[in-house]
Amino acid sequence: MNYSLRRNKVDPKMLYPKQSFYSEEYLNTHCDLYLTTNYVKDEWGKSHKYYRLHASQPHTLDTALGYEIQCPHCHNRTLRQIGRALSMYDLGLFVCPDCDSKE
Numbered sequence: 843m844n845y846s847l848r849r850n851k852v853d854p855k856m857l858y859p860k861q862s863f864y865s866e867e868y869l870n871t872h873c874d875l876y877l878t879t880n881y882v883k884d885e886w887g888k889s890h891k892y893y894r895l896h897a898s899q900p901h902t903l904d905t906a907l908g909y910e911i912q913c914p915h916c917h918n919r920t921l922r923q924i925g926r927a928l929s930m931y932d933l934g935l936f937v938c939p940d941c942d943s944k945e
């Protein structure tokens with residue numbers, strides 16, 4: 843599942859995900875920022891749901907680190923960054939501390 847991200851008008855660092863049925867290619871052309879879901883198996887075989895933040899414009903490391911993203915699943919928590927940016931466009935890897943411990 844992919845998510846488009848809407849910025850908070852008052853605080854543009856706050857990002858709200860919206861479920862999107864568009865492809866990643868479409869989101870890349872039409873959205874500044876979007877999330878993709880990454881399922882990763884850990885060394886004990888447990889599956890984790892992580893989110894990768896993507897940007898259509900190049901980001902510096904500082905800008906990329908400044909975002910606060912609401913969890914697309916529980917809408918309750920801010921996602922925690924657990925992985926570094928891969929490039930100026932493929933930014934950090936995130937997890938929801940609540941949802942991940944429940945699954």
Ligand SMILES: [Zn+2]
Pocket residue numbers: 913914915916917918919938939940941942
């Ligand atoms: Zn959550």
